[in-house]
Amino acid sequence: MTTKFAGQEGFQWWFGVVEDRKDPEKLGRVKVRVYNFHGDKIQTPTNDLHWAFIIMQPTSASFSKIGLSPTGLMEGSTVFGFFADGSNGQMPMVLGSLPGIPDKDVSKHDVTPLARDINSINKSTIGPEPPSSYGGTYPYNRVYQSESGHVIEIDDTPNKERIHVYHKKGTYFEINSEGRRVQKIVDDDIEVVVKNKTVYIQGNYKVEIKGNSEVVIDGNVNVKIKGDYNLDVEGIIRINGRNINLNKGMSGAARIGDVADTADSGNSPGTNKIESGSSTVFIGD
Template sequence: MRLFDLLMDNEGREAIASRIYGVVVGVVTNNEDPEGLGRVKVKFPWLSDEDESDWARIATPMAGNERGIYFLPEVDEEVLVVFEHGDVRFPYIIGFLWNGQEPPPTTNEDGKNNIRVIKSRSGHVIRLNDEEGKETIEIVDKTEKNSIVFDTASNTIAINSDGDITLSAAQGNIKLEAQNIEIKSTADTKVESGAGMNLEASSTMNLKGPTINLN
């Protein structure tokens, strides 16, 4: 049964059947929009534990033609709902809510409010630290073994992985340019070219090893 019909069936509530003003708390029941419009359905525990709303559009910070910020709430999560001109047939989700059972991904225990976090269901994290002198941007996967860290204080970028790191430019070039470049491996190092290779130094070039083979 739809929310509109449920209200209409309640005797003595016909006057507000299609008009609810202000905001209400709902719980997501369905986020698989058959039309692919990013809508969800919700139920209202204060009204019914089973009946759900019509498809509700989600207000986001940015939306447009196949662009925007895309975050869908999970089923059973709390959301804040309003109705267009108070009409319950046209619900909108204007925000998502934390609660005692579903707390936020971080806290503000020191009261300085330095941390901003985006954390996914599986545990992937984008973390912005605005603490003066310790500003960083972190992108960390759920294992915390793969990360990219932009450190403003030290003016560095660190890419870390317990596995492989691949740089690929199938139709382009990869260029490394710096004051100094150091390449070091704890096992073998291999440099291979499918065409020519040039090694050039404007000063001394040293080749050192127990055995050096030139073919």
């Protein structure tokens, strides 16, 4: 350096392209080939480039493991920065990245299509799953898209406001402009609640299971139904309990051909056969 303190030589800014992001210290630093400064790779090999620090936004602490990670730039990213040591050019700092359209070819556009009015996520729907509520219009849809294909959308498009979080395998949740939430899990879904859980539903509740269902409860179960309770089982119902108590005097319908035990004198158990019409069988003692 030609001055005593960094920054006293003036602001030496530049544009460049990231060539390496495998920072051995994992601080998010990158190696940048600065335009009109480093020349080509023969003149200055990538290994000879200095590691450039990323200037993080002030809403991130960048201290004591708190804040956003300084990762995100890729090999090929065009960046803007400056040399903290002026014309010496040994202390590069990156201030930001610049998107573009390489070769003016729209198919190479650096900005995700989701932010450019194009729903590039193709979802196959199953069961009652509705189609996507995507209606993004540039420049209202703020999108984060990762290298592998994970997506987070915060869409402020008028009348199409939406929040969408998508995993590259197809699992997602989406909240549309009316507040409706759609959630889809393409693999196992595991939920663990350490304490209590309350579910309150003002409308109807429907569960459809294509496979089997199993519920294991260590305590008691209390079910209160103010209306009717209809149970339709095509197979066999098996009830196994130490004691089964039914309300005294309750009645149940019987079919023609069924038999019932009664308290009539002279009748043997199981000989009171229903031969016509319908009858009522009293349950309880």
